[in-house]
């Protein structure tokens with residue numbers, strides 16, 4: 001029994017790492033920023049953390065914080081040109097940003113190890129650390145969602161003119177969402193570095209970007225549960241049906257197309273919406289029947 | 298204190314949507330703005346609220362120049378509006394749609410909001426209570442948890458009004474607030490508008506229903522083709538030959 005569970009531990013670790021990245025993506029989308037920069041910001045965090053520990057001998061916890069800071073600062077810089085763009089142009093600009101990060105990685109080989117990657121990172125992060133990080137992340141996403149910030153993000157995403165007419169500063173809130181998303185990506189990038197001995201530049205490329213986006217779109221963009229459901233399904237699926245593992249990206253692609261067509265709000269969001277609709281119509285029916293019995297008496 | 302437009306103009310390429318318009322909206326009164334379709338009424342509201350750049354002229358509130366202020370600054374200068382083409386937040390519940398209206402009053406620090414500190418939680422609880430009071434006042438408490446996208450037209454218009462009221466404006470710009478409502482609903486809103494004005498709020502009311510406007514306003518402005526063609530007491534203005542012609546569509550069509 002314990003052996004079986006232990007067998008799944010690497011998968012659980014991967015789930016927790018990718019969940020954090022998924023929340024980084026989820027948060028910007030929630031604020032109406034069509035950014036795909038999470039992969040690039042995770043690379044910034046991973047390499048910041050790795051270099052600080054390997055070349056400069058920083059303790060891992062300090063390096064982790066600095067990696068989060070680096071992710072947030074780079075996001076702040078990136079938010080300036082991004083604020084002038086909307087929709088698909090934001091997506092294109094952030095993909096270009098990922099390209100820049102990946103090529104800088106190769107050029108600065110003295111610092112990053114270049115195409116060979118960064119090796120010899122001491123493994124300081126295990127399942128327990130990741131679990132704590134995961135719980136903290138979900139907590140933060142919950143508090144942000146239920147605060148004035150979350151309400152402002154929701155309004156901006158749905159209608160910028162309405163948000164502005166109610167006093168919401170669009171640039172300030174989108175920048176803030178982007179910084180938090182960047183810090184989160186930076187921290188999780190470093191967690192990944194400290195969890196896996198080595199970093200390769202290709203690790204944060206196109207495949208990674210699509211996976212992260214798929215978790216959010218498949219699970220749901222407007223509920224906290226969304227990324228958990230999406231990440232769990234997409235990581236478990238290839239494990240349950242082994243032959244699918246070979247064609248992971250093909251499966252992701254097909255699933256995405258299916259979900260976008262039939263459950264455009266994602267699996268978790270759609271189920272939650274339906275449950276809510278049932279509960280509300282039941283309540284309505286009950287108050288109606290109360291009203292009719294009242295008139296009958 | 299009042300909201301004033303001085304020689305305000307707006308040009309869209311060749312189209313002059315607003316031609317040197319002068320309007321004063323005093324506090325504590327309901328001021329009417331009428332005119333045929335395409336006269337430029339919504340354009341005026343869009344310019345006042347910072348959603349359209351003003352081509353010429355000056356807009357000020359209580360002596361403060363807001364001509365080139367951004368939409369969110371104008372909200373903080375205590376102006377609120379509703380939209381002719383209803384704009385509720387369809388993903389959110391009715392209650393959540395009102396909560397966002399309180400944004401201007403939320404003062405807890407960003408860090409407190411991110412970390413969910415007690416100050417942020419208390420503030421959230423407080424505005425939920427205030428939103429529930431607004432729902433009660435509009436007779437929509439039973440709908441609080443329903444998705445706003447599924448409401449009837451009339452309820453959506455009321456929801457926009459609650460959201461605008463939540464920001465506690467001194468001036469309210471209502472762009473056709475009773476369109477699509479029945480007489481009972483519009484009568485109850487008429488009462489509400491009068492009540493708001495009696496507490497000191499200045500209201501600019503855009504409406505096609507002449508009976509409704511004449512009942513509520515002491516002073517009305519008539520726009521046609523972006524130009525003010527008449528202003529004054531409704532009884533006088535509505536007998537003006539130019540106004541009648543504009544409405545029948547004679548020489549201005």
Ligand SMILES: Nc1ncnc2c1ncn2[C@@H]1O[C@H](COP(=O)(O)OP(=O)(O)OP(=O)(O)O)[C@@H](O)[C@H]1O
Nearest residue numbers: 309312314332333334335336337338339340341381
């Ligand atoms: N964004 C825009 N770009 C170009 N032209 C515009 C724009 N907005 C309005 N117009 C034009 O300005 C003129 C006035 O439009 P506006 O919407 O202000 O009229 P209105 O009085 O509100 O009409 P209605 O009673 O139909 O609501 C119209 O000719 C319209 O086509």
Ligand SMILES: [Mg+2]
Nearest residue numbers: 338339340381
């Ligand atoms: Mg209009």
